[in-house]
Amino acid sequence: MGEALHQVIRETTDGRALRMVVLAIVMLGLVIPIAAGFRETGRAAFGVMPVIGAAEFGLAPWRHFLDLPGVATSLRLSLVTGLGASLLSLVLAIGFCATVHDRMDRRSGGRMLAPFLAAPHAAMAIGLAFVLAPSGWVARLLAPVLGLDQPPGLAIVNDPWGIALIIGLTVKEMPFLLLVILSALTQIPVRVHMAAGRALGYGRGIVWIKLIMPQVWPLIRLPVLVVIAYSLSVVDMAIILGPSNPPTLAVLLTRLFSDPDIAMILPASAGGLVQAGMVMLGFAVLWGAERLMRRIGFWWLREGGAVHRPSRDCGLPR
C-alpha cells in the first residue's frame, strides 16, 4: 500500500517536473529570445539604440522608413504575392484532394509529396528559375526551333508583378497543405459522409465543399496561418524569383539591415514592425474570410441548392 502510494506520488511529481522542464525550455528557448528581440527592435524603431549613438526617442525612423523610395510598392508586392500565393495553394490543394482523395491512400501520398517538402525553398526557387528564365531550359529547348541565338528579352522571372514569386511559393506550399489535408482526412469518416451525401443526391464536389471541408478546416487552420506568415515574409525565394526594384518588403528590410550605413538599422527596425503587422493583417484577413464563409456556408446549406437538381450520378430519371 505504502509502496503503491509512493509510486503514485513519484509519478505525479515526475509529471510535474516534466511539465516544468518543457515550460522552461519553451520560455528560455522561444518566448524570452523573441520577446527580447521584439523589445530591442521596438526601441530601435522609435530611435533608441545607444550602441550606434541613437538616443532620441521619436518617430524619425518611421518617417525615414515611409520616405524610402518605392516602399508603398514593396508593401503592395508583399501583400499581393503573400496572400495570392497562400490562396492559390489552398485552393489547389483542396481541389486536388477533392478529385483524387479516394484514389490515393495517405501513405503513398506522403511518399509522393516527400521530395517537394524536403527540398529547401531556395533550391526550389533556383530550379524553377532554371526552367522558366529567358535563358532557362524551356527557352534552350525552343531556341533551335525559333532560331534564337540570344535569350529573348522577356521578364519571366523577377517580373515586376511578382507572378514568378507567386508560382514559386505555390509550388512549395501546395504540397505542404496537401499533406496536412490528407492527414486531417484520416480523422474524419470521409467514406461515410460521402456515401450519405451522395445518397441525398449531391455530386462528389458538392459533398466535399458542403460536408467534408467544414470538418477539415479547423484541423488545417494553423498550417494555413503558417503558410500565410511564411509567404508574407519570405526572403530567399523573393530574391531569386521576385521583383528587384523595388523588391518585396522582406527583401527591402534585409537590404536595409545590411546597409553599410549602420544608422539604417533604425528605419529597418520600424519596417520590421510593419512586417510583423502585415503578418497580423494576413491573419485578420483569414479570420474575416472564415467568418464570411461560415455565414455563406450556413445559408447555402439551408438552401440545399443541389437537391432540386438531381444529378446524373444518382441514377434517377431526368
Added chain:
Amino acid sequence: MRPTIPAILLTTIFALPALADDWQDTLDAARGQTVYWNAWGGDERTNAFISWVNEELSRRHDVSVRQVKLTDTAEAVTRVISEKAAGKDRGGSVDLIWINGPNFLAMKEQGLLHGPFVADLPNARYLDLSPGSASSVDFTVPVEGMESPWRLARFVFNYDSARIGEPPRTMAALGDWAKANPGRFTHPDPSNFIGATFLKQALIELAPDKAVLQEPASDADFDAATAPLWEWYDALRPHLWRQGEAFPENEFIQQQMMNDGVLDISMSFDPASAAAAIRQGLLPDSTRVFVPEGGSIGNVSFVAIPYNAANRQGAEVVANFLLAPHVQAHMQNIEVLGSFSVLDPSRLHAEAQAAFEALPSDPALPALEDLGPTLLEPHASWMDRLSEEWARRYTR
C-alpha cells in the same frame, strides 16, 4: 642634426629585439587559438585560399582559422554592434573581418575596432605605409593602423570578345554602345557594392570637379557633382536590360547572365575574376577584361579585429601571415586567387621579387600595366548618397 650611423645601428639593435620579443609574446598567446575570420563567402577560390591559410598556420604556429562565410560584410558589423549592445566587451564571436570602405568607417567611428596594431606586425615592413599611400587610406578615411591590408581590388569590366569587337572605353561610349545594343548591358542593383561602385566609376569620369569627391559629400557639392551623371544615366537607362526596370542582385547573378548569353558585358572588383571564372567553366573562354580609358577605381581590402575579439593574438598572427611575401605571391598566382599583391615591390628582397616574376600568366588576366591608372575611391559618404539618390530617382 643628422643621426649618425652608430646611432642608427644602436636604435636598430635595441628596437628590433624589443619588437621580436613582443611578437614572440603574441605568437605564444596565439598558440592553440581558433580565429573566426568573418569573410564574404561568395567566391570559391577565396574560400579555398582561407582554408589553405588554416592549414599553413595550424602547421607553423598552431593557430586554426575558421571562415565564417558572410553574404555581406555588414552582417559581421551588426554582430559586433549586437555584442556591444548586450555588454559583451570580451570574448566576442568575431575575431577577424575582411573589411573596407563604409563598413570600416562605421566600425572605426563607433569605436568597435581593436588597434592600432598594424605597425606591430613584423611583415608590415614590406608595406608602404607613408601617409596617402594605398595601404594607409581606405575610401579617403585614414587607416591609422586599425586594419591591415591583404589584397588589391580594381574595378574592371568583363566582355565576351566573341560577341563584341572593341569594347566601349568611356562612359559616353558605353551609353552609345547600349543604345546600339539594347538590353545587352546592365549593372547590379546599387544597394549592392558592385552596383554602387559602377555608379561611382561613372561619377568620377563625369563629375565636373573631381576634387570634391575626396571630401565628405555636402548637399550643394552632391547636386553639382552628380548632375552630369544623372543626365547620362537617364539617357542610358532605357537601353539597359529590361529597360532598366529590374537589376541583377549582385555581380555573380550578372556573371551568370553573361554566361547564359543574356548580357555581353559584366563587371567585377577583381581583375582576375574573368580568368578564374573561365577556369571554373562559369564564363566563355573568349571573355576578356577591359578598363575605362581614364583608369578605374581601385582599393585595398583589409582585415580588421573587433575590439572584443576573443582570439585577438591569433587574429594578429593571421593578419601578419597574409602580408608575408611568399603568401602574397601565392595569392597573386592565377591558379590560386590572382589578386595583385599589396606589398611595396621596392621593399622586397630579390628572392621574393623573383617569386612574383615566375608566376604563370593567362590570356584573360590583364597585366598590371594594362589596367591603367588607379582612381581613388571617393569619400565613403558619396557611396551612401549615390545609392540613396539612385533609389529615389528610379524606384517606384
